[in-house]
Amino acid sequence: MSVKTIYFAGGCFWGVQRYFDQFEGVVSTEVGYANGPDRAPTYREVCGGTGHAETVRIEYDEERISLTELLNFYFMVIDPLSFGRQGGDIGIQYRTGIYWTEESQLPEIEAVYAAEEKKAGVKLAVELKPIENFFSAEEYHQKYLEKNPDGYCHIPRAMFELQQG
Secondary structure, three states: OOEEEEEEEEOOHHHHHHHHHOOOOEEEEEEEEEOOOOOOOOHHHHHOOOOOEEEEEEEEEOOOOOHHHHHHHHHHOOOOOOOOEEOOEEOHHHOEEEEEOOHHHHHHHHHHHHHHHHHHOOOOOOEEEEOOOEEEOOHHHOOHHHHOOOOOOOOOHHHHHOOOO
């Protein structure tokens, strides 16, 4: 097993986590707050505008799922042209972003990003940056949609069942 880590901000982190948990090769996920000031915020503070993004840390086995596959799945559930908004969620914490942990991930990220930008025909609003910091969200946010299946999510429920069958 060769485990790597990537961080995706894609609006409300509840749905992004639930979505990526379905894929073979995803070893673990954790929701938290990334790339804001270098101190651990609370959810209430993030909602008040600390500058952190609701983000999912994804550990994946690159022998079972490639970064390119993860990136393609990511672009299936975000609006890459919207800044600070996904679905009904509005605010800087809901911005989209791809935050890498190793420079070696950048060529793959840039290739998928360029293809998505070409498809869109305009510049994307998705941040591309190395991960600067990540603070785990409160426990009640972890696996939230598993604990609360009727909870709000901007991602259509059908997207949570792509890997089945």
